[in-house]
Amino acid sequence: MVKRISHLFCTLISVLLLSGCWDMVNIEERGFIVAMAVDLAEENESAKGHHRLLLTSQIAVPPNLGTPSNSGAGGKGYMNLSASGESMYAIAQDIANQTNKIPFFEHVKLVVISEEVAAIPELFANVMDVLIRNRDTRRGIKVLIAKGKAKDILNIEPENEKLPTRYINKILDNSLTKTGEIRPVRVGDIHEYLLTGSSFVLAKISSGDKKLNFEGGSVYNGHAKKTTGSLNMDEMLGFDLIIGENVRGPIVFDFNDQLTVYSIRGANSKIKINDQNPQNLDITITIKLEGEIQETFGTVLLKEKGVIKGLERAITKKVEEITKKTIHKSQKDLETDIFGMENKLKKFHYDTWKELHNNWDHGENYFSKSNIHVNVTVKVRTDGVVDISKDKKVK
Template structure:
C-alpha cells in the first residue's frame, strides 16, 4: 500500500515537473520576423548623436500563407509590416511585441534593408548592425542591402509569385542576380569582419520601382569614416565582381566587327598578385580569366576559324578590361576606398609591409590611390550555339 502511494506521488511529481517549461512559447504566439528595414525617423534630428530610427519589421502571418497548391487563405495577406520609432533597435523591436500580440522571433530573419540616409550618417550603420551581430537568435547569413529611397518601401513590394516580400528579396539575392554580376550579396557575418578590420566594402543598392525590386548598383562603405561615401554604377559593379573573383555569370555585350555580339560568361576567376616593395608605389596585377560562349550576334560571325575565335576573344577581353579599369578608377580617384580587398591581400601575403603601412592604405596618405593596378583579361570562347549562321 505504501509502495503504491509512493508511486502515485512520484507520478504526480513527474506530471508537474514535466509540463512546466519556462521558455514555452506556442508557435502561434511567435512573431516570425523575416525582414527588417531601417530608416531615419521623419521627425528625428538627422545629424545629432541621437538619431531617431524607424524600424519596420515584416512579420509572417502563417494563416495568410496557405498551402502551396491551395493559394493564400481567403485573400488575407501573408505578412504584416509594423513600424515603430525609437533610439535603440532592440528597444524598437520589443515595441513590436506591444503592437501585435506576438513575441518577436529573429531566428528566421533573412534580409535587413538599411536606407542610404542611415548609412550616410557616420558610425550609425555600424551601430545599427551591432544588435544583429550580437543577438543570439540571428545567424551570420542574413543579407544586408542598402536602399536608395525609403527602406520600408522595399518591404511593401508585393510580387505576384511570392507571398512574402522579404522572401522574394532573399531569393533574388540568393539565386538569380548573384550570377549576373550586378550585385553582391553581403552577409552580416562579412560585415562584422569588415567593421572589425575597418575595411571598405560594397553593399548592393536597391530601390522599389513599379512593385519590383530594382538594382541600382553598389553603395561604397568607407571603413575609416564609417559611412557610405559613394556608389558604383551597375557596370562598375560588374567590374568590381570580376576583379574580386565572385561567382559571375552573365552577358558582356561587345562590338564585334561592327555588330553587337553578346558573350555570356560561364565561369570567371581572378587572381591578384601584389608587388609590395615600396609602400608608396604598390604594384597590383589583376588577372581575370573568363570562360563562356557566344549567345547572340547581330552580325553573321561564323566561329569556325581559330582566327575568328581569337578575334572575338580579344574583343571581349578588351571590353572587360575597360569595365574593370573603370571600376578601379572610380575606386582610386573618386572614392579613394579600397573595396577590392587589396589591403586584405597585402595583409595575407605581405604582412610585414602591411604592418608598416596599414594606417595609410586607404586612409591617411592613401597609398591605395597611388598604386598601379594592371588588369589582364584572358577570355575563352567555348562555343557559339547550335547553328553556324542565322541569316546571310
C-alpha cells in the same frame, strides 16, 4: 532499502521527463519577423542630439500565405509595423507592443537600410551591432542598401508572391547562383569587416510598384565608418570580375560592329603585389574567364578561321575596359580599397603592411597611389549549336 531508493530515483526521473519545455511558446503565438527596414525618422535628432531611427518590421501572417497548391485565406500574407526612437532594441520592443504575437527573429531573411542612415558616421555600425549581438538572429541575414526609403522595399506587392520578403529573397538567391547581377552581403561578413576596419560594397536596390530594381552598390569606407559613394551596374560587374567570386552574367560587346553577347561560365582572379617600392606599389590583377557566345547580330561566320580568336580579343578588350573603369572609380573618386588588397598585403607582405596600414586608403592614401595593372585571359569554349549567325543559311 535499495528497492525504495530505486523507486525514488525512478519517480524523480519521471517528474523531470513530464515537466516538458518550460519556455515553450505555441507556434500560433509567435510573430514571425522575416525582414526589417531602417530609415531616419522624420524628427531625425532628439533633444540630446542623438539620431532618431524608424524601424519597420515585416511579420508573416501564415494563414494567409497558404501552400503551393492553396493560395491562402485571401488576405495579406504579411503586416508591416513601424516605430521610431533612438535605440534599435527599444524600438523593437515598441513594435512588439503593437501586436498580440511574441516577436520571433530566427526567420529574419533581410535587413534593408536607407542611404541616409548608412551615410552617417558610425550609425550603420550601431544598427548592425543589434543584429550581431542578438542571439536569435542569424549571421546569414542578407543586408541591402535602399535608394530612397528602406520601408518602401517592404511594401512591394509582386504578382506571384504574397510575401514581399520571400519574393526579394528568391531574386537575391537567383542572382547569386545564376545571373550574378547583385551580390548581397551577409551579417556575418559585415561583422568581420567592421572588426578589421575594412571597406566593402553593399548591394543597392530601389522599389517599383510590383518589382525590385537593382541600382548597383554602395561603398562603405571602413575608416570613415560610413558609405562614401556608389558603383553603377557596369562598375559592379568590374568589381565582381576583380574579386572573382561566383562571377555570372553576360558581357555585351561589339564584334565587327555588331552586338555580341558572351556568357561567363567560369571565372577566377588573382591579385599579386610587388612591394619593392612600398609607397608606390605595383599591383597586378590576373583575370581568367571561360564561357560561350550566347547571341550574335549580323552575319558573323562563327566557324570561320580566326573568328573565335577575334571574339576572345574583343571580349578581353571589353573586360579590361570594365575593370579599369572600376579601379579608376575606387582609386581616384572614392579613394577606397573595395577589393580587399590591404588583406593581401597583410597576408603576404606583413612588414610593408605595418608600414602602410595607417595610411592605406585614408591619410596619405597609398592605395590611390598604387599602380594597378589588369591582365585578362578569355576562352570561348563553345559558340552555340549553329555555325553561322543570323541572316545566313544554317549548315
